[in-house]
Amino acid sequence: MELDRQLLMEQGYLILHEVIPSSSLVHIRESYEVVVERQKEIWAEERGPDDPPGGNWEKAPQPRVVSVENLIDIKTADAIEIWFHENTMGVARQLLCNPNPQLMDMMLMCNPVRDHGPSNWHRDLRPIHMAPLSNLQADLMENGPRYLQWNIPLYDDDVLCVVPGSHRRLNTERENKQLMENDTKSLPGGIPVDLKAGD
Numbered sequence: 001m002e003l004d005r006q007l008l009m010e011q012g013y014l015i016l017h018e019v020i021p022s023s024s025l026v027h028i029r030e031s032y033e034v035v036v037e038r039q040k041e042i043w044a045e046e047r048g049p050d051d052p053p054g055g056n057w058e059k060a061p062q063p064r065v066v067s068v069e070n071l072i073d074i075k076t077a078d079a080i081e082i083w084f085h086e087n088t089m090g091v092a093r094q095l096l097c098n099p100n101p102q103l104m105d106m107m108l109m110c111n112p113v114r115d116h117g118p119s120n121w122h123r124d125l126r127p128i129h130m131a132p133l134s135n136l137q138a139d140l141m142e143n144g145p146r147y148l149q150w151n152i153p154l155y156d157d158d159v160l161c162v163v164p165g166s167h168r169r170l171n172t173e174r175e176n177k178q179l180m181e182n183d184t185k186s187l188p189g190g191i192p193v194d195l196k197a198g199d
Contacts, residue, residue, distance in 0.1 A: 001087060003094055009144070012167035013193070014095075019087045019152055020198035024078070029154050031076035032108060038071045054113070061116035065108040080106070092148050104147065118159075120183040121190075123167075124149050137168060153195050160193045161186065 001016060008014050020028055040057045047055030057063050065071070072080050082088060083103055092101040125136065140146070151160055163175075166189075171179070175187055 001091060003091060005095055005144075008095060009141070010168075011164040013162055013164070015193065015195065015199060016087075016091065017196070018198050019091075019150075020082055020154075021087070022198060024082070025154070025198050028078050028082060031079040032154060034076050035065060035068060035071045035079055035108065036110060039065045057110075058113050061112055062119065063110040063112060065110070066105075068106045068108055088150065095145065095148060097144055101148075118184045121161075121179060121187055133170060137170075141168065151193075151195070153197055153199070155197050156195070157197075158192045158194045160195070161190045162193055163187055163189045164191065 001019075003016075004014065040054060043055035043057045043063075044053060045055075047053070052058040069080060083106060089101065089103075093099055123133070125133075131139075172188075178185060178187060
């Protein structure tokens with residue numbers, strides 16, 4: 001897979017095509033459907049007295065299966081194995097310049113039962129409060145990224161929006177003003193990332 005690390009440093013993201021190869025996509029979808037069904041049973045059992053029958057599945061703006069590894073068996077192992085594939089872990093080795101990167105979290109974000117509108121604009125930093133943003137940005141520019149966040153849709157997806165290059169700077173006054181007024185409205189320079197299934 002051809003990688004442009006400099007482009008990652010400049011714009012803050014890369015689009016890589018067929019990270020999940022098309023030949024594997026159908027089976028991986030089926031595995032994650034099993035995982036979701038298992039999680040839905042847990043959400044129904046954990047629902048509160050005022051929650052709908054499906055619990056979090058029915059009420060969350062974006063239901064997330066956070067502990068995927070606890071729902072895996074031999075039938076659904078490919079849902080985990082894809083994260084150790086050369087297209088993911090191998091790419092991480094190259095972009096992080098680290099021969100032994102570690103997997104931190106695996107999460108499945110699901111479409112909600114009903115439309116709750118757009119999510120708020122935010123910076124995807126992990127951990128969120130680890131240092132002042134300006135120091136994190138200076139470290140990123142000097143030493144490269146410390147971690148990568150993957151967004152790999154199992155179906156075509158254009159709901160992720162980014163502000164290219166914003167990882168290299170603090171918010172502008174205009175951005176802060178708009179975020180204070182309405183943090184779900186598109187930010188200046190924000191663009192949708194059009195991803196096909198497996199990208």
